[in-house]
Amino acid sequence: MRHDSRQPDQLRPIKVERGYTKATPGSILISAGDTVVLCTASLDDSVPPWKKHEENPGGWVTAEYNMLPGSTSPRKKRRADGRSSEIQRLIGRSLRAVVDFDALGPRTITVDCDVLQADGGTRTLSITGGFLALLDTVLSIPDTCELAEGEIFDPKKVFSNSVAAVSVGVVNNQPVLDLDYIEDSTAGVDMNVVMTGSGDFVEVQGTAEGQIFDRGLLDAQLELATSGIQQLSAIQKECIGEVWPI
Amino acid sequence: MRHDSRQPDQLRPIKVERGYTKATPGSILISAGDTVVLCTASLDDSVPPWKKHEENPGGWVTAEYNMLPGSTSPRKKRRADGRSSEIQRLIGRSLRAVVDFDALGPRTITVDCDVLQADGGTRTLSITGGFLALLDTVLSIPDTCELAEGEIFDPKKVFSNSVAAVSVGVVNNQPVLDLDYIEDSTAGVDMNVVMTGSGDFVEVQGTAEGQIFDRGLLDAQLELATSGIQQLSAIQKECIGEVWPI
């Protein structure tokens, strides 16, 4: 039995609030239990410097991740650290895996994931919520926009798939889904899995946290993650509703 | 007439949500119209390094201010800048003006003001909300705590007063209260006023923004600010209710 009475394969309650703020076209407040992340996506009609010399540069998607100082106790100091840098690289890679940059056209979307409250699983929730903010931003681009190649912009062509993520781990030798902070801090193995809505892997990151693990434990965690991400993908689709373009 | 139909002396609608997050003893989500600030206050049972060598160092209160990248359009880059540094110095000074550090005892409270959405007046709203987060944190300290001098901690002795702030300015030659972004960007004079609940000044900062101003315009703005802060002080008191210690 888990400390909060969940089943090993049970997610925490997920809530999604679309359009939480107005300054950016995509703004998602997403929570899983007590973990709360504000994901906003800003649109910039230019491409990064390293793409400027390409003839038809296509677009770019990048991400930033940050924990607010008051999101955790003791207070987290404001400063870039290796952990944040590593997490935002993961978020960016995961989102880019389902985007067609030619179809996006010469624009940059920056997805900011700011953790308002941290209770485990902030990086995976940032991916799940960040995808929705990215999607809303793409949907906000007028379909009269012209692409570099002379074709008309079509949001349906931008995404090859949806993407979501969840953490799994081994706590007391038991594989479990969606660890909160208490579980995370006692887990022997910690794993983050990113998958598409159609069930393929985008990223698998498993780490021994005091307990090396054999193939059986690895497989059991991958099963839990697959089932959890199926549920998260359904929640994403329901949140967007009819305009879901994928 | 103002662009949003307010009277010159009318505040935007103020909302305060107490205990918005759980990780810190004080957590206030405050909004004035479309400006939204999350104020959290963290408690640390030590004093700053430069106070460590004092015999009875008393406590300390400090503040940090930050705008989330997605709080504004175009997106604001994540980095410390002169403006943020200046604002957080103002917030810290304003809060410290009403705190008795001996009564607080040897602890440091850090008030973090993170702007989730920026539509003008973020620094003054940070002071008004930050005071509430600070107050809740002081109220969370058990009254069995002993101070350095052997006296018992009493939250009523920590605060000599409450503090709140508001912006005023001159728009189209008309002094107005609580400017939003549209007004702020066309104002000829921009002024931030910090006052106690009992009506004294803590800080007055008036700046010519393209329009130098005579004594008459200065006085008119100070009147508006005084009236606005009276209303904000009442809202603060109502928010905390019976345990209001001042």
Next chain:
Amino acid sequence: MRHDSRQPDQLRPIKVERGYTKATPGSILISAGDTVVLCTASLDDSVPPWKKHEENPGGWVTAEYNMLPGSTSPRKKRRADGRSSEIQRLIGRSLRAVVDFDALGPRTITVDCDVLQADGGTRTLSITGGFLALLDTVLSIPDTCELAEGEIFDPKKVFSNSVAAVSVGVVNNQPVLDLDYIEDSTAGVDMNVVMTGSGDFVEVQGTAEGQIFDRGLLDAQLELATSGIQQLSAIQKECIGEVWPI
């Protein structure tokens, strides 16, 4: 009675040396009692990056403020800090308030205020001296220069006014003018006022330093500042002499 026998409304002795160094067109060594600031103004025939895309960008004026390590005891470490950044923003705003950027033409003037000796009032003296360095630099521009619009450069059109500044405060419950370090460190209220030569306000910054203040004390300080700045404006005009263009 003040510790140095001055009257409450009396300035410290002011000395101005014009053309103190030769490397820059404006170079003013200004002192108020034991506070000494070297103000130099450098001319650059380009505009800041953020103005480069404007068609007729006009000019720009910016300021930097720094205390030499040996200007104070104990020695001040060489490093940018929040206080310096805040002060140089104030100096820059104050100087820009009286400059017409179109009349200046596409050039940038940087006013450097380096404090050689600090005995209170360094930021206000930097404004008073910095204006003179700026003025001399503008006067050094040949009047055969053409502006973007095809008009001829005229230094008389660059300045709408002169600008000077002084500190006031409340020491032992008595409002006083032009505080030195000893007074500054015991003042209950600290205020910096920037005004034009014609007597209008450019900036008002009053801060409670341990003593909140009512409207009466605020007004008394504003009176002192107004009188002090009148004297400083006269000294500025006398220093420049016949070529004074305003």
Next chain:
Amino acid sequence: MRHDSRQPDQLRPIKVERGYTKATPGSILISAGDTVVLCTASLDDSVPPWKKHEENPGGWVTAEYNMLPGSTSPRKKRRADGRSSEIQRLIGRSLRAVVDFDALGPRTITVDCDVLQADGGTRTLSITGGFLALLDTVLSIPDTCELAEGEIFDPKKVFSNSVAAVSVGVVNNQPVLDLDYIEDSTAGVDMNVVMTGSGDFVEVQGTAEGQIFDRGLLDAQLELATSGIQQLSAIQKECIGEVWPI
């Protein structure tokens, strides 16, 4: 067929030179094909600051990773970047997974992995070589050393296992072992696997590089990695010879 005629499950030629430099107790020059890494391990008889307040703090192992500017073409600028930070965190975690800190005693070992030439697989080769440098450093500690608990230091108790790493990936839809740069830059999936000498997982990091992957492809890569690491573990053991303590 691979571009360098290797079989899909074939490692590049591995060379290990023990004691390459003399300034540190562990110094390993390791190469896999044209990838060359110098791994040195330095011993410091103190513990990190964050462990100093523990009563019996035990030891610590940390790692740093850096590519020399001339290790690649075009030249890599000297500066810390997110990629390096992420890689050195991986190396540190991997080495710590097999170390008993109480048995190590209150000392810190820093393993520096400096890439002299980069042709793919630098992070995994750093782990494989870094373990040997770490091992040699532990072997250099005199066995007369006393631990905090009064027990005598025994290098055999420090390591619960050996650790090695290899990259795998999917190139032209074919899972392959130990990618060089040419393969790495065209791979659809890129995976780094860290395992112990006894065949358990320490870290699994798989990333879609333009190609999402299903469970079958994931499993095939894990098979290749397992076989590759068995060979690397044997090479490690042979390199150290009779004093191998595990």
Next chain:
Amino acid sequence: MRHDSRQPDQLRPIKVERGYTKATPGSILISAGDTVVLCTASLDDSVPPWKKHEENPGGWVTAEYNMLPGSTSPRKKRRADGRSSEIQRLIGRSLRAVVDFDALGPRTITVDCDVLQADGGTRTLSITGGFLALLDTVLSIPDTCELAEGEIFDPKKVFSNSVAAVSVGVVNNQPVLDLDYIEDSTAGVDMNVVMTGSGDFVEVQGTAEGQIFDRGLLDAQLELATSGIQQLSAIQKECIGEVWPI
């Protein structure tokens, strides 16, 4: 003939103003022609961190060098650069070469050399003036101070010698003394020489600036430097007068 009519072996006019500012015990404004440096020396009654663990740590002398932005045209940006760091290391080494740290006792003297106007030879003038500021600071230490060893502080024992510096170079194939900026920028060889008042070398730094040089040219420059430093040493001694302790 030199462009300013000096003989090859002639110094520029040297002026020294002792006690230019009051905040530090040593404060020297020194000029050589149009090069002007303010040298202040601050006294701190502690030793650097790396000396704290020594039983009788003795004292320390360190130097910092900086050019004010307005000291040169075009304006020099405020920021630490390699050149400044190299120069302040040279100044520090040169001053330390004549100081007995045991006789100084456990205190740190920081000599700040801030260039107010730069016309060549700023680093050597900083050494010549910095020595005077250091000397005045040592003379300000009360002779009742006790040293770590129980002996009484005696300024006469602190200095084994005086130190001064000058630049020499080869301009138009002619060795010349004390180059100004115009000569410096066309010199084929640039050399800085630091010597004691008794005529021994402390530092010799000769650099080919477009012209490699043979032994004859090197010797000719060393002769010029020796003669120049004799004059500078005499000026130093005259400036301090009867209390000269060496």
Next chain:
Amino acid sequence: MRHDSRQPDQLRPIKVERGYTKATPGSILISAGDTVVLCTASLDDSVPPWKKHEENPGGWVTAEYNMLPGSTSPRKKRRADGRSSEIQRLIGRSLRAVVDFDALGPRTITVDCDVLQADGGTRTLSITGGFLALLDTVLSIPDTCELAEGEIFDPKKVFSNSVAAVSVGVVNNQPVLDLDYIEDSTAGVDMNVVMTGSGDFVEVQGTAEGQIFDRGLLDAQLELATSGIQQLSAIQKECIGEVWPI
């Protein structure tokens, strides 16, 4: 007698390995006794930003110097410091002294000197080895390259001379050549000399390290350096063989 039985005028054994790595056209592993430096030279077909506005900008040569953390004991932290900056400026100046930038054409060569093991004399060995890496890089440029002026690139015209360097010093009052770390740390005078293959000076840097020195000691050291550099120049020439272009 020296501690390692060398004569006062005897170099340590010099070894040079050409083409040590393949990623850069010049790659030299050079050692003098236990000091080992890897010198690589990278070619970039552009000129530095500050040369971009010149019509026929010619080329540029720059150098970077770094000690690997494990090159010394105790471990050296990875970070830029004043010493490294000063050394790489010396290396760059020395190499540039023998290069004709017009003959090089509009390209930048960066010479990286990474110290793998430090036992004294790292900066001078970096110059001696760095020149060879630079030379090999110039030799790698196809002679069909056209220069800005329409002339054909000719490596023979790029170098006016070869350059090499050595340290000398005074140990136990005896001038000695090519100090190792043990000698260096007890030397009273430390001197680095850079000369061309034809015997002229490029740079002379002599520093009193606790012992001021008269002209006689200076001359004796210069003799030793001259003889040492003759030998190093011969080794350089032999290493390159028939294609030696000077």
